[in-house]
Amino acid sequence: MSDSQRWRHLLMGVLLCAAFWGLPARxxxxxxxxxxxxxxxxxxxxxxxxxxxxxxxxxxxxxxxxxxxxxxxxxxxxxxxxxxxxxxxxxxxxxxxxxxxxxxxxxxxxxxxxxxxxxxxxxxxxxxxxxxxxxxxxxxxxxxxxxxxxxxxxxxxxxxxxxxxxxxxxxxxxxxxxxxxxxxxxxxxxxxxxxxxxxxxxxxxxxxxxxxxxxVKSCLVSADPLDFGTVDGIASSTNIDSTTTIRVICSKPTAYNVLLIPSNGDTGGSSAMKGQTAGNTDTVPYRLYSNAARSIAWGSLAANDVSGTGTGLTQSLTVYGRVPGLPNVQADSYKDVVTVNVTY
Missing domain, CATH: 2.60.40 (Immunoglobulin-like)
Incomplete structure (x- = not known):
């Protein structure tokens, strides 16, 4: 083996040892x-x-x-x-x-x-x-x-x-x-x-x-029936009045408007109650108001709705109803449905 070959072997040995010594310890x-x-x-x-x-x-x-x-x-x-x-x-x-x-x-x-x-x-x-x-x-x-x-x-x-x-x-x-x-x-x-x-x-x-x-802004509404009671069946020009209560709870200080919409869709709060017996086509007219004098109609327009501001507590609103004279109708139970809408 020549001297150059021996040096190559020696160099390889040194490199191998260096590689072994460089391994990381645990x-x-x-x-x-x-x-x-x-x-x-x-x-x-x-x-x-x-x-x-x-x-x-x-x-x-x-x-x-x-x-x-x-x-x-x-x-x-x-x-x-x-x-x-x-x-x-x-x-x-x-x-x-x-x-x-x-x-x-x-x-x-x-x-x-x-x-x-x-x-x-x-x-x-x-x-x-x-x-x-x-x-x-x-x-x-x-x-x-x-x-x-x-x-x-x-x-x-x-x-x-x-x-x-x-x-x-x-x-x-x-x-x-x-x-x-x-x-x-x-x-x-x-x-x-x-x-x-x-x-x-x-x-x-x-x-x-x-x-x-x-x-978020929120409102809840509930209402009692508007009951005109029991009356005799004799036609009369005398008004029949009654009231009911709408209860509104709105978050504070949410502005709200209460709209009343009878079944006929009248925007001025006027409609008629229908007889409940089959074949009875008679009707009894009624109107809804927002004041006790029954001079301000309560309907579903900006001009005739009722507004308020929420407090987070129940606010009671009175609906004033009137049958403007009893027409000549047969004895029966007369009803209508009024939708109460609250916008806010």
Whole structure:
């Protein structure tokens, strides 16, 4: 073998050794770590006048990784504070929590743990029941790949009833920064897992989110029958009068108009009641008014409807009815249908 050939073999050996020495060493395993996020709690457009329970949900997502060669055991604790709207209103709004609009009107809401009645609170605060979960974190997949454990949980938001007086607009609160806190504790055995959220010590950061609700204009209307009673069947020129009540609830301060539309579609509030017995074609005329003197017709035009402004409370409107003299009709029950429309 020539000298040049021997040098080539020696050089190859050096290069092979250098390649071997350059392989990365396996670092020591790290302690398990966890993180969490929360989606927005958006109630959307809400009608506070119609009543009923209004709810929405947000989703908590959490992830833990374990780089150890053995399983680890964890307690995860998720704390939610009173929010930015509470802080803007001197703080301390826990039960109920609040959302605020731009004019500092306050909507009462609450956050619950899933489908339960447990309020989602914070360990060190007046509502101390933070949501917590225990997990088994499997050993790592390989020396280069930690195991990953994920999960989710539902926050159920609910708007308190009895708030029809709130004006329309966007109500919101931010639960970012120190308004959320994620803490967890890790143990080498299931029996050593921290027993409650007051005992966990690892800071997992925050899982900030926003809560919002857009109150829309809304009205509800109901009415009692207009009953002229029982009269004798003798034709008469004497007026027969009666009244009834329409009840309107509109969000504050919603402007509204109440229109009365008899079955014949007359825009001036005049129509006739029809006999209910088969073959009876007789009718009894009537008229609708908005004043006790029965001089202002109540119809379905801008010129003769009745207007008002909502307060969030029931507003009662009186309908004054009149049969302008009883015609010569056969004995029967006479009826008509009047549609009450509320525009706003």
């Amino acid at each position: 670092e020591a395993s790290a302690a398990p770590s966890c993180s969490a996020t929360m989606t927005a709690l958006n109630f959307g457009n809400v009608d506070l006048v119609s009543g009923g329970t209004i709810t929405a949900s947000a989703t908590l997502n959490y992830t833990c990784s374990n780089d150890n060669g053995n399983a680890r055991y964890a307690r995860l604790c998720f704390n939610i504070g009173d929010g930015s709207a509470s802080q803007a209103s001197a703080g301390g709004h826990w039960d109920p929590r609040i959302l605020r609009d731009g004019a500092a009107n306050e909507m009462n809401v609450q956050f619950y743990q899933g489908a339960t009645s447990a309020i989602w609170g914070s360990t060190t605060q007046p509502i101390s029941d933070a949501f917590d979960v225990t997990l088994t974190l499997p050993q790592r997949v390989s020396i280069f790949t930690p195991s990953v454990t994920t999960g989710s949980f539902t926050l159920r938001g609910q708007i308190n009833t009895g708030q029809a007086g709130l004006p329309p607009g966007l109500y919101q609160s931010s639960f970012t920064g120190n308004h959320t806190a994620f803490r967890y504790g890790i143990a080498n055995s299931s029996g050593a897992v921290p027993g409650d959220c007051a005992s966990v010590g690892t800071d997992g950061g925050t899982f900030g989110f926003t809560a919002s609700a857009n109150v």
